[in-house]
Amino acid sequence: MKKKWALYVSSVLTGLLFLAAIFSPWIMPNDPHAPNMVMKLQGFSVQYPLGTDHLGRCVLSRLIEGTRVSLSIAFVVLIATLTISMIVGLIAGFVGGWIDIILMRVCDILLAIPNFIFALVIVGALGAGMKNLLIALVLVTWVGFARIIRNMVKSLKETDYVIYAHVCGVAKWRIITRHIVPFVFPQMLLLKLISLGTTILMISELSFLGLGVTAPIAEWGMMISESKTYLTTQPELMLIPGIMISLTVLIFNAFGDSLRDVLYPKTT
């Protein structure tokens, strides 16, 4: 019962975050990019509910735009990695043989490079920007999932009902779509949802280093990086985006974890 409540609360909050991201242009009180040097570094006010930054831009509006940016990047990464790792995992696990060995060795090599460093160097090679950040995150995160899917498919291939389907002469692609994907996909989606928080953290970390989302687009990590000069006088410029990142990641983690607890109660 208690677990159900955690799921209800966290899914409502997740929904709110996504709503804020989708409807961000309408709920922003001000233009997030419009500088107003007369009003720079102001405290909380009616016109600027969370104050203004060093260029007089509205902090709340930038925060809302940041929600949109982070969530859409994380969402695209989720879809892309899920697709790539499903394809690679299914091929390696189902076809087996040489293809499996080669694909898994490639995974070994990619996993041998520490994740964040790999992403750092990919963005470093391609240059900063939202598109390159996306490419880096996808390249770094698909590998582990492909390996998990491959192992699941391999053990599913040994189950009685798949062997039975084989014996009955069911076509291979039909076995995959009817018996294997419906079992693997929900679990993978769940794992990807659980890792959504990590993706959000990585986006903000790379943007903090100036290697992710670039100006003028507002991003939380970048906002923190811009605020460091004003740490002594306006600590709230650093605190607010950080609280936003932490809350978002917290909500996503709680959502993923409670969903898993409800769907697969045994594993915890």
Added chain:
Amino acid sequence: MGQFLTKRLLSMVLALWGVTIIAFFLVRIMPGDPIEAYFQANHIPVTEEVIQQLREEQGLNESLLTQYVNWLGNAVQLDFGESFMTNNPVIEELVMRFGVTIQLALVSFVVILIICIPIGILSAVKRDSWFDRLTRLTVFSVASMPSFWLAFVLVYTMALKLDLLPLMGWGTVDMMILPALTLALGVVPYYVRMIRTSMIEQMEQPFVTFARARGIPEHIIVRRHIFKGTLTPLITSLAMTLGVLLGGAAIIEMVFTIPGLGRFIVEAITARDYYVLQAFIFVISFFYIVINFMADLVCAWIDPRIRLKEDAS
């Protein structure tokens, strides 16, 4: 043990070779060519002849495959070319800074163990007590916070407001505390959870029940029987964490202006210093792979079940 060793050695060599391919070609996907990119990124006006001449000198007009073979041949001898930024051999620049980063990582390891082992054990032993609940809640919240933000929050409270620790810099012990702590906090949640679940799993093993039946005092059971079982996952995790720490160091070193490898690499990326980038990914991965290999060996040595399982398959 023999078969276990050969298997691991082979896969290690393969991974190392794969990393050389990635290190070489990844940096070549850079838009434009490295020399042009460097001058452009640093706004240095230069004529086409100079670029052509440099290309010729560096062998960039050869085919990619020839370039790779040449690069690999030099890399084996630890010759990664010269840094565009400093004009010194890349390997010297890296080695000079590697020490600082490793020092930071090692201090972080100590911090991690000091925080996580007692909390993890206590949390598992007093399962579902208020302490356990509080730990789980704290750990869950800390896991959501970005490390660079935690760093700023700690700098603001500890250095600026309370004036307990130095703001930034590197060299003395008190300067290490904040960076090492923030770097450690990024992985503390993982370790507390890992130790806790692993301990709980061990507690349900028959040998623990048997030890209790023999009347052995609880604290000895915890130390000798239960905690020993968490040792292997702990060692494997420590080796894996090294990768996370080396990556996290890039961020922490930027925040605290520590003259380490991470900060150097972010500067190299901004300046498009291409040889540094290639060498960096190679050296870091090499280090990471070898450490993980050693961790595997230590685990197999501690826990015979691991090596026997692999030998049998």
